[in-house]
Amino acid sequence: MFKLAWASLRSRALSVSLTVLVIMLSVVLLLGVERVRTQAHEGFASTVSGTDLIVGARSGPVNLLLYSVFHIGDPTNNVSWQTYEELTGLPHVKWAVPLSLGDSYRGYRVVGTTPDYFAHYRYGAGHALAFAEGQPFDDLYDAVVGAEVAQALKLKPGDPIVLAHGTGAITLAKHSDKPFRIRGILQRTGTPVDSSVLVSLAAIEAIHVDWRTGVQLPGQHVSAEDARHLDLTPTSITAFMLGLDSRIATFSVQRRINEYPDEAMMAILPGVTLQQLWQSLGTAEKALQLISGMVVLLGMVSLVALLVSTLQERRREMAVLRATGAQPRYIAGLLVVEAVATSAMACAMGLGALVLASLLGRSGALANFGLSITHIWPDARELLWVGAILVISAVAGLVPAALAYRRTLSDGLAPGA
Secondary structure: OHHHHHHHHHHOHHHHHHHHHHHHHHHHHHHHHHHHHHHHHHHHHOOOEOOOEEEEEOOOHHHHHHHHHHOOOOOOOOEEHHHHHHHOOOOOEEEEEEEEEEEEEOOEEEEEEOOHHHHHOEEOOOEEOOEEEEOOOOOOOEEEEOHHHHHHHOOOOOOEEOOEEOOOOOOOOEOOOOOEEEEEEEOOOOOHHHHEEEEEHHHHHHHOOOEEOOEEOOOOOOOHHHHOOOOOOOOEEOEEEEEEOOHHHHHHHHHHHHOOOOOOEEEEOHHHHHHHHHHHOHHHHHHHHHHHHHHHHHHHHHHHHHHHHOOOOOHHHHHHHHHOOOOHHHHHHHHHHHHHHHHHHHHHHHHHHHHHHHHHHHHOOOHHHOOOOOOOOOOHHHHHHHHHHHHHHHHHHHHHHHHHHHHHHHOOOOOOO
């Protein structure tokens, strides 16, 4: 039966090839969407790791996470430097990394921080930030840019940049009197760090010493060199990250910060808040799964259409098989085998295309699209999807099989003949 099914498929190579192509594309879309969805979830959940608490002015947990980690939106209020120093002096606080937002460079967010950011920020499975070129900022007017910023704007160490006041993509309020130079370029992380420009907290203060409420004060210009000799201790920051010496102390430190009497503060667990944020995006995730499932269904419909459309022209073939002693159920089974064989070829080609795309992504050929490939070969979940497609194709093959069975009976031959 298998040899006969293969010969029959070869005799209709063009139509079968088109059907295989349609099913292959549906398999690639289904497995590709599933792989991207899984990896996006894993990457989203591991945007920041190793940080026990993120602290900012009291608002909502998701809002605090969005502006402090993803650089989306703006804070309701800042945190005074005095409060920062008092809270980072609490028992069990091992390290603290301040964050100051509010400026940008050609649409990319500028993050004011300290060198501890490069030492303590973790993403994924505890990966530390690494430099593709250069090193951390050292001078007051040094800047470190993420991989996406460097690639999009074609920046390299030593290039001058001018920061802008505000977070808009286009702004006329620029700090042109205090230019920076690129000190280092970070390796790609797949996190918002890739689209960030990192400078020191002192640099944020320096570019704003002669600014008030978003405008430069007339007649009070302070040069870049003169700013170096000023006290550049910040008066406030946007938020800060905390690492504790004990996971057991997380909730007690969180409670003390939330109950801080001198300022309305909020401390969130980044992992828990990330899961809450991902759940709010569940509708888009289900929509992607629905679309890929509909494409697979379309592939199965094209398979049924192929087999049904050939029944009339294969009537002579079935008559010859009946004349040589083949029973109707044998002919019906032959069509089911052809359906499964067609789907099997499509699935094999789809898996091959998926592996090839993953190899290209791992080698960096797809780095321009910001893809992060965590595994290349199909895992158990993807193989389970392929098995389900083969079962569905066998069920779909029952439709032309039933028609063929009835047709052989209508030719006047008994089922057992």
